[in-house]
Amino acid sequence: MNMNEQNTLAVKELLYKMADDLLILGHRNSEWTGIGPMLEEDISFSSMAQDKLGQALALYQLLNNLGEADPDTVAFTRNDLQFHNSELVEYPIGEYDFSLMRHFLFDNAELLRYTMLMDSSYEPLAKLARKFRGELKYHKFHGDTFVMQLGKGTEESKSRMQSSLDFCWNLALGVFEPSPYEDTLIKEGVWQGEEALKAQWMEAIAPVIEAAGLTIPDENTWKPVYGGRGGKHTENLQPLLDEMTEVFRVDPGAEW
Amino acid sequence: MDPEIPTISMVDLGIVTHVESDPANQSAKVILTPTFSGFPALRVMEDMVRDKLHDMGIPNVDVSTNFDVTWTTDLITEKGRKALLQHGLAPPPEHSNGFIELEVLSNVACPHCSSLNTRLTTPFGPTLCRAMHYCDNCLQAFEQFKPVG
Numbered sequence: 001m002n003m004n005e006q007n008t009l010a011v012k013e014l015l016y017k018m019a020d021d022l023l024i025l026g027h028r029n030s031e032w033t034g035i036g037p038m039l040e041e042d043i044s045f046s047s048m049a050q051d052k053l054g055q056a057l058a059l060y061q062l063l064n065n066l067g068e069a070d071p072d073t074v075a076f077t078r079n080d081l082q083f084h085n086s087e088l089v090e091y092p093i094g095e096y097d098f099s100l101m102r103h104f105l106f107d108n109a110e111l112l113r114y115t116m117l118m119d120s121s122y123e124p125l126a127k128l129a130r131k132f133r134g135e136l137k138y139h140k141f142h143g144d145t146f147v148m149q150l151g152k153g154t155e156e157s158k159s160r161m162q163s164s165l166d167f168c169w170n171l172a173l174g175v176f177e178p179s180p181y182e183d184t185l186i187k188e189g190v191w192q193g194e195e196a197l198k199a200q201w202m203e204a205i206a207p208v209i210e211a212a213g214l215t216i217p218d219e220n221t222w223k224p225v226y227g228g229r230g231g232k233h234t235e236n237l238q239p240l241l242d243e244m245t246e247v248f249r250v251d252p253g254a255e256w
Numbered sequence: 257m258d259p260e261i262p263t264i265s266m267v268d269l270g271i272v273t274h275v276e277s278d279p280a281n282q283s284a285k286v287i288l289t290p291t292f293s294g295f296p297a298l299r300v301m302e303d304m305v306r307d308k309l310h311d312m313g314i315p316n317v318d319v320s321t322n323f324d325v326t327w328t329t330d331l332i333t334e335k336g337r338k339a340l341l342q343h344g345l346a347p348p349p350e351h352s353n354g355f356i357e358l359e360v361l362s363n364v365a366c367p368h369c370s371s372l373n374t375r376l377t378t379p380f381g382p383t384l385c386r387a388m389h390y391c392d393n394c395l396q397a398f399e400q401f402k403p404v405g
Contacts (some may be wrong), residue, residue: 038382040378040388043380044378047381049293050384051292054295055293127323127326129323130326134404135292135294136378
């Protein structure tokens with residue numbers, strides 16, 4: 001792929017938003033460590049968080065290879081206005097039904113995203129995608145399993161899963177916010193783009209939601225929450241960053 | 257040696273993907289591939305390889321990690337699988353680099369008693385590479401090195 005100025009900007013924008021989603025959601029999922037509702041779930045979220053942080057690191061390393069700062073600087077020294085994650089991933093972990101529903105919606109999209117990226121004309125990203133995809137299979141398996149179990153569980157579990165789905169829906173649609181470089185990315189074969197991903201995602205989650213006895217909100221209420229990709233965030237992000245960077249900021253020059 | 261599982265070498269785990277040496281220049285180059293993106297001991301593994309080559313009397317050593325070869329559990333050698341079993345871990349099944357289907361996680365042979373009367377309790381374990389199972393025959397929990405495609 002010809003990495004001219006336009007293509008480089010387009011690829012960097014793609015890498016930043018994907019890496020930031022992974023870093024922020026990885027951090028949120030790690031907040032369940034020690035307080036999960038049962039031991040195996042504590043371990044599941046911790047394990048998936050570790051995967052996501054490792055994947056974020058690999059993507060930040062690609063950005064570093066393209067001239068951005070090193071991963072630690074990029075991860076630990078930006079403020080909220082400089083982050084490109086979707087708003088969905090920055091919400092606090094809330095109750096377990098919210099975290100599970102967010103995980104189910106996000107990770108189904110993530111598995112499809114990296115499956116598509118395996119064919120990217122930008123070879124370094126295609127190589128990472130081949131690795132991530134194998135790991136993400138287990139994330140999807142976990143999300144699908146719990147949504148189905150709880151959707152068909154007790155009256156309380158059903159109603160909690162449905163309210164979480166209702167709450168998350170427009171935030172989840174926000175994950176697919178089109179990039180200013182969408183046309184370039186598609187034309188250059190970097191990947192098929194957010195619209196194509198969203199369509200595949202809708203098809204993938206529908207049978208699981210149906211099997212869980214849940215319903216997707218009515219189409220005339222759909223209103224994707226955009227803005228995160230451009231640095232517009234809720235009041236949840238800065239406190240997350242302050243906490244996440246607390247140890248680093250004690251001595252930013254320290255050798256660990 | 258793998259820092260987390262001492263009975264198995266990095267070569268048998270499929271982590272070492274490229275080795276070249278130039279005796280004239282007393283140099284060697286080794287490339288590794290990560291087992292999991294989130295594997296925390298990548299730098300430790302690189303250092304272990306560097307130290308080993310220095311111990312062998314090679315002063316000019318270049319060790320690096322990249323994703324050129326995608327690591328999957330299919331890269332584990334036969335010797336590696338035996339070493340895992342020796343450590344008390346059920347080895348992963350071979351899956352010919354296909355997309356892992358969940359069936360490969362059921363009825364794994366128990367590393368303690370070899371029974372197939374077992375079930376997956378969770379695909380997530382104490383480290384990224386381990387799934388947890390339970391044997392209804394000898395009534396013990398066990399871990400499996402989980403299949404990754």
